[in-house]
Amino acid sequence: MGKHTPLVQQLIDALRLLPSVGPKSAQRMAYQLLERNREGGMQLAQVLQQAMQKVGHCQQCRTFCEGQLCQICTHPVRGHSAVMCIVASAADLYAIEQTGLFAGRYFVLRGQLSPLDGIGPAELGLDQLAKQLAQGQVQEVILATNPTIEGDATAFYIAELCKKHQIQVSRLAQGMPVGGELEYVDGSTLSYAFSGRKPF
Template sequence: MSRFTPLLQQLIDALRVLPGVGPKSAQRMAFALLERNREGGLQLGAALNAAMTKVGHCQQCRTFSETDLCSICADPARAEDGIICVVGSAADQLAIEQTGQFSGRYFVLQGYLSPLDGIGPQDLGLDKLQQLFADNKVQELILATNPTVEGDATAFYIAELCHRQNVKVSRIAQGIPVGGELEFVDGTTLSHAFSGRKAF
């Protein structure tokens, strides 16, 4: 046995599409399923098939959705105040939604501007966002992009669009995280925390 039987080898190779799974983990996963949980393996196969073919994007906010409008965009109560929060991914959207502090709608970029990778404004659906501005559906836009180079660049680009169309735009605060220790906070974050200080 220089290698495994063909179907087993195919499974081990296929498992490596998962992020963070290398050859050894893939082998361990394949053996674990074959030895102890074939039923679970079949269910995972079916779930993958269903999700990859049927999960699309919300027509309005671009988050993952099986229907034309996601449950948030379909909820009239969440459109009332006309506030839209722009996030980079559905995972970021979930993180914000789980705080329970935001009751408006979202716009999910599904990525950030990255000219080197060929990702431009149209790939992030910014034309759709501008359409929302034109329809007068947006009172305020809150930028909640990642505090990274790409996230910052994307935020600046979108803020510029808002200024041009006279839409109020803000960005979530950057500063020291709750529970962090000051001595271990990096310098850039500390200077953001100082420049963003609030009356006490």
């Protein structure tokens, strides 16, 4: 008897598709929506459906976009900036935008090179990136891929591409995170922090 009704079970299973939602949280979500907020549940269903169908990608920088080009690419200054920041995902772009310290254009890879997962240059739109770099407008590329094996490989690949077009290329600094404690920082980060030390 210890079973949910079929639809409630289906709802719990579907909610588990969301990241970091386990069986207990999914049950709590399902029960709360059913018990207290059916209107909210209907609204979520509708918005989900619309977003899944209508949110596309910017034809220039590949970030999320509902039209052909995103806000940044259509910006009169930023869209033609000589500085391009290359990020792995739209979430990374958003994080950088939140700091407000970059005023150039972006290119969103929507992934990082990972041959074992079948993610090669084509999946990351690197041919599209190569075309944009060949146009000569971009003079500097900032690589903001993650400091992971995949991120390193991706950065290396793109750096080669940039050198071919004589474009200046740099990568985000690696070292101690602000507010971090030396005792708890991992060894690789510490060794980066040492080798990249700056005169005081």
